[in-house]
Amino acid sequence: MFEVEDGPWWSATQNENVKITVQMLKSKTGQFDLESIMFLKLQNFGICNLGCIGDCVNLERLNLSGNNISNLTPLASLKLLTVLNLSANRISNLGPLYSCENLQNLNLSGNLISSVAALRSLSELKNLETIRLKDTVCNFTNPVCMNTSYRSAMLEIFPKINVLDGERMSGSGRDLYQLCKDMDSSLRDMCSRGPVGERPGPEKWVEDSYWNLKPTWKTQSGKAVERFYNILKECRELNNKAADIIAKTERTISSIK
Template sequence: MSGIQIIYSNETLATVRSSYIDNQTDFAKITAALLKSKTGEFDLESILYLKLRGLGICDLGCIGECINLERLDLSGNNITSLIPLASLKLLLVLNLSANRITNLEPICNCDNLQSLNVAANLISSVEHLHCLHSLRKLESIRLKDNTFSYNNPVCKNTSYRNLILEMFPNIKVVDGERVVGRGSDLYQLCKDIDESLKGFYKNGPLPDVPDCKPWVEEGFWDLKRSNNAIIEEAYKQFNDVLHECRLLNNRAAHVIAQTERALSMKNQPKQYVL
């Protein structure tokens, strides 16, 4: 009986491997069928969030037809060309980490992009970042990730971070680190100073202040709702991980229950009918 079980196990394993290889071949190019199976949406224009992580994709295929897409995760694939992404005008969050990308120019058409992750690619010089200058709403960009030892050749140039700060006036996060003195941090600091000054002059007249023009543009200190997209993406990815953990836990509990039943039946005393 044990020999039969081993042969059956090997045949099953061979079938699984064959199926996995076929699926990886199918995933090499993004097709309408793949998108519909992953999202359950029949109409590609209805897709708002798409996660295609680690599927061996090298051709973006019809991804450009998802014109209402807001969040896209293509990390851990073999992508080299981003041309189909040029039509995604509403895209807010884009994760392209761990691919083989050298040219970011097609992304410059994604006018609403707020968060971009291109860590672990082949971006070689700061000149390849100039094409992103038109992304005025960009708040977070990542070219390296020390947690996973992700990097780009351009990161060897110590001036690339300063270039990013000059290019994007609204940038708040670079390589996962919050930019000091920008956004809500500076807003809170100035607010605290104002409150302190009010308390200082509470018991006396305010000094005469000469008329002068503000040194920043109107609305500079205002908090922007666009930062919510980054937070929502983080929550979304965290919830995805929790969901996968729950599935693994349920599968493990099922296997344990089956094993316990099998052992209990095996240990039962044999009964003979006379």
């Protein structure tokens, strides 16, 4: 196993038309056999040609972010690849990734993917759990993300996806994530209603039925599920306290006027 890190020798290279070669991989990894490389990090190297990377057939994790890559054909032979970061490149065709049957985590933010149709070639990747086409932190996106039906189309293509663009779609954290979104939305609404005396009474952040805790089944993840519902219980208590405080504060201000 070997992970390639950015080094002074490569950082000093200003060429933005780099091709991955056997010599380059061997000199950077210290590995005589490319099949021995399981983890590879080659971000911001100015790579435009993936060259012989397909010979690293035992690669499991690959980071190629921040390059000038447009042709993914050499990746088709990487059957064991589970994590692939291709953010900040020039990719529009995802067809070669169809063969990466073990892919679980895929980052495509900051590329040139312009249509939902271009993503359908990935629909047969049964192990895919996480996919990212936009990253608000790094300000990376794709033209397809501007489509009003982008989110619904993605969920149609990847119905079993756990995380889309950093947002959890399923799993025990999904409800908590949605709760936080609901709370943020409600707080923004309250702040936009004008002076306190002109606002109606405080509204509930979520419906009462939301807080009906579900039973925890004794599965392998039973403890994690139980902890999650304990968090929901605490949030419920905080919700009630917050509503009381807001109501009392508004009554006090109104009585002063």
